Amino acid sequence: xxxxxxxxxxxxxxxxxxxxxxxxxxxxxxxxxxxxxxxxxxxxxxxxxxxxxxxxxxxxxxxxxxxxxxxxxxxxxxxxxxxxxxxxxxxxxxxxxxxxxxxxxxxxxxxxxxxxxxxxxxxxxxxxxxxxxxxxxxxxxxxxxxxxxxxxxxxxxxxxxxxxxxxxxxxxxxxxxxxxxxxxxxxxxxxxxxxxxxxxxxxxxxxxxxxxxxxxxxxxxxxxxxxxxxxxxxxxxxxxxxxxxxxxxxxxxxxxxxxxxxxxxxxxxxxxxxxxxxxxxxxxxxxxxxxxxxxxxxxxxxxxxxxxxxxxxxxxxxxxxxxxxxxxxxxxxxxxxxxxxxxxxxxxxxxxxxxxxxxxxxxxxxxxxxxxxxxxxxxxxxxxxxxxxxxxxxxxxxxxxxxxxxxxxxxxxxxxxxxxxxxxxxxxxxxxxxxxxxxxxxxxxxxxxxxxxxxxxxx
Amino acid sequence: xxxxxxxxxxxxxxxxxxxxxxxxxxxxxxxxxxxxxxxxxxxxxxxxxxxxxxxxxxxxxxxxxxxxxxxxxxxxxxxxxxxxxxxxxxxxxxxxxxxxxxxxxxxxxxxxxxxxxxxxxxxxxxxxxxxxxxxxxxxxxxxxxxxxxxxxxxxxxxxxxxxxxxxx
Numbered sequence: 360x361x362x363x364x365x366x367x368x369x370x371x372x373x374x375x376x377x378x379x380x381x382x383x384x385x386x387x388x389x390x391x392x393x394x395x396x397x398x399x400x401x402x403x404x405x406x407x408x409x410x411x412x413x414x415x416x417x418x419x420x421x422x423x424x425x426x427x428x429x430x431x432x433x434x435x436x437x438x439x440x441x442x443x444x445x446x447x448x449x450x451x452x453x454x455x456x457x458x459x460x461x462x463x464x465x466x467x468x469x470x471x472x473x474x475x476x477x478x479x480x481x482x483x484x485x486x487x488x489x490x491x492x493x494x495x496x497x498x499x500x501x502x503x504x505x506x507x508x509x510x511x512x513x514x515x516x517x518x519x520x521x522x523x524x525x526x527x528x529x530x531x532x533x534x535x536x537x538x539x540x541x542x543x544x545x546x547x548x549x550x551x552x553x554x555x556x557x558x559x560x561x562x563x564x565x566x567x568x569x570x571x572x573x574x575x576x577x578x579x580x581x582x583x584x585x586x587x588x589x590x591x592x593x594x595x596x597x598x599x600x601x602x603x604x605x606x607x608x609x610x611x612x613x614x615x616x617x618x619x620x621x622x623x624x625x626x627x628x629x630x631x632x633x634x635x636x637x638x639x640x641x642x643x644x645x646x647x648x649x650x651x652x653x654x655x656x657x658x659x660x661x662x663x664x665x666x667x668x669x670x671x672x673x674x675x676x677x678x679x680x681x682x683x684x685x686x687x688x689x690x691x692x693x694x695x696x697x698x699x700x701x702x703x704x705x706x707x708x709x710x711x712x713x714x715x716x717x718x719x720x721x722x723x724x725x726x727x728x729x730x731x732x733x734x735x736x737x738x739x740x741x742x743x744x745x746x747x748x749x750x751x752x753x754x755x756x757x758x759x760x761x762x763x764x765x766x767x768x769x770x771x772x773x774x775x776x777x778x779x780x781x782x783x784x785x786x787x788x789x790x791x792x793x794x795x796x797x798x799x800x801x802x803x804x805x806x807x808x809x810x811x812x813x814x815x816x817x818x
Numbered sequence: 819x820x821x822x823x824x825x826x827x828x829x830x831x832x833x834x835x836x837x838x839x840x841x842x843x844x845x846x847x848x849x850x851x852x853x854x855x856x857x858x859x860x861x862x863x864x865x866x867x868x869x870x871x872x873x874x875x876x877x878x879x880x881x882x883x884x885x886x887x888x889x890x891x892x893x894x895x896x897x898x899x900x901x902x903x904x905x906x907x908x909x910x911x912x913x914x915x916x917x918x919x920x921x922x923x924x925x926x927x928x929x930x931x932x933x934x935x936x937x938x939x940x941x942x943x944x945x946x947x948x949x950x951x952x953x954x955x956x957x958x959x960x961x962x963x964x965x966x967x968x969x970x971x972x973x974x975x976x977x978x979x980x981x982x983x984x985x986x
Contacts, residue, residue: 361896389834390832390833390834390835392829392833392837392841392843393838393841437846494833497832497924499921499922499923499924500923500924501923502921502922502923502924503923503924503925503926504923505923506923506925507925510889511854512856512859512889512977513889513946513947513977514947514977515925516925516927516976516977516978517934517947517948517949517977517978518917518919518922518934518947519919519922519923519925519926520919520921520922520923520926522917522919522921523917523918523919523922523934524917524934525917526916526917526918526919526934527915527916527917527934527936527947528915529917530915530916530917530960531914531915531936531960534915534960575920576920577919577920577921578917578918578919578920578921578934579917579918579919580917581917625889625947626936626945626947627888627889627936627944627945627946627947628887628889628944629944629945630885630943630944631943655945656914656915656936656945
C-alpha cells in the first residue's frame with residue numbers, strides 16, 4: 360500500500376483502560392538443556408505472580424479468563440501446538456488461549472493482543488507467556504530456521520541468514536547517510552555493557568570499539584559483537600482491566616498508546632512512496648529527500664507506521680522529551696540506528712546523533728528531558744533474543760522501571776545466585792530516576808512486522 | 819543413527835558444557851522432502867532456465883512506463899487484478915547493496931564467499947535480491963554495473979538459476 364485512505368490512518372482507541380500488573384522472566388542461555396520449555400515458561404509466569412504480585416499461583420489462576428502464548432517458530436521446539444502443551448502445563452485449562460506468530464515481533468504482538476482482549480471487555484486478566492527453544496539444533500541449523508522466515512522462493516536460498524539480509528541495509532545506510540562506522544559499534548558497546556548489570560543476560564561484557572569492529576565478520580559489514588544472541592528462555596507479563604489491576608497491585612502500569620505496522624516480507628518489494636510524517640516532523644525536513652529512496656533499505660515502514668499510531672494515540676509530540684526510557688529491538692546495530700529514525704528520535708539520515716549526543720545513555724550529563732536511555736535491559740545484543748519471549752521481555756523491563764523496581768529485580772543477589780552467576784563488583788543501578796513513561800519496539804524479519812507500545816505510570 | 823551409549827558424550831559436545839548425569843538427551847534425526855509448486859510463478863522459474871528474466875506489470879496501477887515487479891507477482895497487490903508478464907531488459911542494471919556472509923545457515927547451497935546483492939534495474943521498481951557469481955578484488959560495490967547469467971544446462975529450478983557478473 361502506497362497511498363493511505365482515511366480508514367488506514369484512523370488513530371487506534373481502546374474501549375477501556377488496560378494495565379500491566381506483573382512481569383517475570385528466566386535467565387537466557389545459548390543452551391538450556393537443564394529445563395524443558397514448559398518448565399522455563401512456568402518459571403517466568405511464577406516469578407510474575409509470586410515475586411511480583413505476591414500471590415499464590417492457585418489464587419492468581421482464579422482471575423484468569425484468557426491467555427496469549429508467544430512462540431516464533433514451531434521448527435525450533437519441534438512441537439506444533441506448543442501453546443496447548445504450555446497452557447496445560449501451567450494449569451490454565453479450560454480457559455481459552457491463542458498462540459501468536461509475527462516473527463521477531465511475536466512477543467510485542469502477543470502483548471498487544473492481550474491488551475485488545477482486555478480492552479474489548481472479553482477478558483479481565485490475561486497472562487502473556489513467550490519463549491523460544493533455540494538450542495535443540497546447532498547454530499548453523501538455527502540460522503537456517505530463522506532464514507526460512509524470508510521468502511522461500513526468492514530470498515531464502517540466496518542469503519540463508521538474517522545477518523546477511525541486514526548486511527544489505529547496513530551497506531546502503533553507510534553509503535547514503537555516511538555515519539561514522541564507530542557510531543554503530545557504540546550501540547553494541549552500550550548494550551553489552553548494560554547487560555553486565557542484568558542477572559538474566561547472555562552476552563554481557565565491556566568491549567572497546569576496536570574489539571567490536573575487529574571481532575569476526577558474520578556478514579559484512581556486521582561483526583559478531585554487533586549481532587543479537589540466539590537464546591533459550593521465557594518471559595511473561597500479566598495484562599488486566601482497571602478493577603482487576605488495582606485489586607492485584609497498588610502500582611499498575613497503564614497502556615497509553617500502541618501501534619502495529621507491516622511491510623513486504625521481501626525487502627526487494629519495498630517500492631518508493633512519500634515519507635509518512637510523525638507528529639514531530641514537517642515536510643520541510645525532507646525537502647531534499649527526493650534524492651533518496653524511501654522506505655528503500657534505510658527505513659522500516661512498519662516501524663514508522665507503528666510509531667505513528669502509538670504517538671497519535673498517546674498524544675506524544677516529542678518522544679525524547681515525553682518518554683523516559685526506550686527498549687528497541689536491537690537485533691543488529693544497523694537495525695537499531697534505523698529504528699531511531701523510524702520512531703522520530705531524529706529525522707531520517709541522522710540517527711547517529713542520538714548515540715553521539717549521549718541521549719541514549721543513562722549516564723549522560725544531559726538533563727532528563729533531553730535524554731532517552733535506550734536498552735538498559737542489555738537488549739537483544741547483550742541480554743537475549745529468545746524470539747517469542749523478546750517483545751515480552753522488553754515490556755517487563757519497562758514495567759519494572761516505571762514501578763521503580765529495576766533494582767528489586769536486578770540488584771537482588773538472589774536472582775544472580777538463582778542463575779549460578781556472580782553479581783559484578785562494580786555493579787551499578789540502571790534505574791531511571793522517576794521513570795514515568797516508556798516505549799517498547801518489537802520488530803520482525805527485515806521489518807515485516809513492528810509493534811510499538813507506550814506505557815505510563817497508572818497510579 | 820546415534821548409538822545409545824554415545825548420546826551422553828555427544829550431548830556434552832553439543833551443549834558445550836558438562837551435562838548432569840541424571841539429564842537425558844535424545845537426538846532426533848530428520849530427513850524431509852516437500853513438493854513445492856511455483857503455481858502461477860512457474861513461468862518465471864522456467865524463464866530462468868531459458869535465459870529470460872521475466873517480471874510482471876499492472877497496467878491499471880503501474881502507469882504507462884516501467885514499474886515492473888521483480889520478483890514477479892501474479893496479482894497486483896493494489897488492485898488484485900492479474901498482471902501482465904514481460905521480459906525485462908537488464909541493460910543498465912547495477913548493484914544497489916550487497917553483503918557477503920562468512921557464516922551462512924545450514925541450507926546454503928553456494929560456496930563462501932558468495933556476495934548477496936540487491937539490484938537496481940531500469941524500469942523495475944523493486945530491488946530484486948540475487949548473488950554475484952564472479953567478482954574481483956574490491957568488488958562488489960554500490961553502483962557496480964552488472965549483467966545476468968543463467969544456469970540453463972543443469973537448472974536447479976530455484977532462484978539460484980539466476981546470478982550476476984560484472985559487465986566487463
